[in-house]
Amino acid sequence: MPNNSKNLGPLEFFSSISASDSDLVGFDQHGNHTWLVNSPELAKRVLASEQSSFINPTHEYPHLRSILTDEGKYLLKLIDSRNDKSSTAFKKLQNKLFNHTSALILSIEEKLTTNKSIELFPFLKEWMMVLLADILFDVDASPDAKEFVKTWDIFEKNSLLAHETSASSLLPEHQQEWQSCNIFVSKIIQKYKYDRFENHKVYQRDGYEVFTTAITRTLLNGYNGMATALGWTLDLVRKDAKIQQKIFQETQLNKDSSNIELEQIADLTNLKLAIQTVKESLRLYPPAWLLNRTALLDIKLGEHRVFEGQGVCVCPYTLQRSPKYWQKADRFLPQRFAQSNHPEFAFIPFGGGSRRCPAAGTSLLMLAYMISALLKKFKITNSSSQPVAIWPLISLKPFPNITIDFEYRD
Numbered sequence: 001m002p003n004n005s006k007n008l009g010p011l012e013f014f015s016s017i018s019a020s021d022s023d024l025v026g027f028d029q030h031g032n033h034t035w036l037v038n039s040p041e042l043a044k045r046v047l048a049s050e051q052s053s054f055i056n057p058t059h060e061y062p063h064l065r066s067i068l069t070d071e072g073k074y075l076l077k078l079i080d081s082r083n084d085k086s087s088t089a090f091k092k093l094q095n096k097l098f099n100h101t102s103a104l105i106l107s108i109e110e111k112l113t114t115n116k117s118i119e120l121f122p123f124l125k126e127w128m129m130v131l132l133a134d135i136l137f138d139v140d141a142s143p144d145a146k147e148f149v150k151t152w153d154i155f156e157k158n159s160l161l162a163h164e165t166s167a168s169s170l171l172p173e174h175q176q177e178w179q180s181c182n183i184f185v186s187k188i189i190q191k192y193k194y195d196r197f198e199n200h201k202v203y204q205r206d207g208y209e210v211f212t213t214a215i216t217r218t219l220l221n222g223y224n225g226m227a228t229a230l231g232w233t234l235d236l237v238r239k240d241a242k243i244q245q246k247i248f249q250e251t252q253l254n255k256d257s258s259n260i261e262l263e264q265i266a267d268l269t270n271l272k273l274a275i276q277t278v279k280e281s282l283r284l285y286p287p288a289w290l291l292n293r294t295a296l297l298d299i300k301l302g303e304h305r306v307f308e309g310q311g312v313c314v315c316p317y318t319l320q321r322s323p324k325y326w327q328k329a330d331r332f333l334p335q336r337f338a339q340s341n342h343p344e345f346a347f348i349p350f351g352g353g354s355r356r357c358p359a360a361g362t363s364l365l366m367l368a369y370m371i372s373a374l375l376k377k378f379k380i381t382n383s384s385s386q387p388v389a390i391w392p393l394i395s396l397k398p399f400p401n402i403t404i405d406f407e408y409r410d
């Protein structure tokens, strides 16, 4: 973290320097001159239009194609939407989403028999991991999710991960925990025939570790981002009974259903407010709050010359809370997304350019569905008035946790 930040935490530090009028603000990070991008226009250049001027490691997820399910390929946009397979894949994804969300509601109901207050983490992460392992690989992660989530939480909390998620980026004493996570990853691999696996391009080129890293990173990107986003969204709506009621009413539009019809996910007109609510939550609490890039060559950005090797940070958190681009920037106002009158790169919870999250579109729908399904069944509040703090690690974590009181809607 920046070492000229005095006693400020990283979020306060970035927020304070983003108040500057300059489009690009320099600071010292562990002895290296680094830049904070401070305007949507420059964010667009760094992430998208001039991304070749920055180091952009390629993610290996497209190489997992041969072991991904059709619905997994749909989620990661590896199926052309004009392809006939696309609508069948979407239906499969909907079914899994529906079944797992019903299971989530059941396990909340079970917990309610002993306590109406539920701590969301790591409960939501484990559930999300099971959902995504099923969607992506058709594998049941329920026996392994607890251990997997716990291990990666420890790695993240102790800053053992750089921005790489590979065994070689861990200290030797943590290699054993990495191995325990790999037991689950090898289950995924064993499910597929070895001939398919060993003929695999990535496996042949780089060997086992790179292949397992690609599986782990895809899963991690998915469940961590999604569970964090769902947690913050629940925290925001628990304080806003009116929004809850309106989202509930939206779920009643389909008059025949005692459960939300799956087709409603496809029909954006029915989940309009739920989608706006998820977007507003991603604006205030972007799970990937900082996107780091390194200049590959000398480049002029705004008034400044950035030299090869210097770090450039794009911070969704500061751009998305800037009063320069957002009215009442710190307030939770989902309906602001009824019109999109913000600059394009002032809202970048999924990044931008070729590294933009491939699952962005479907993730939004899935989250809107989850929030609608929960609010259809429950009213949510929190009796404790203790505010939840933000803990900026690789993802934007709630601290110490988010606790929700669930009450049946009558």
Ligand code: HEM
Pocket: 058, 059, 061, 075, 076, 132, 217, 218, 219, 221, 222, 223, 225, 226, 229, 286, 287, 288, 291, 292, 348, 349, 350, 351, 352, 354, 355, 356, 357, 358, 359, 360, 363
């Ligand atoms: C609300 C949920 C999510 C958020 C906020 C989110 C955010 C992001 C962001 C910001 C990036 C770009 C990182 C960068 O530019 O450095 C990214 C990349 C990625 N995301 Fe997501 N994501 C979410 C859900 C998912 C899901 C459900 C999956 C699928 C399993 C997924 C898979 C990926 C992958 C594979 C990449 C890497 C793309 C590449 O580097 O080529 N994400 N995500």
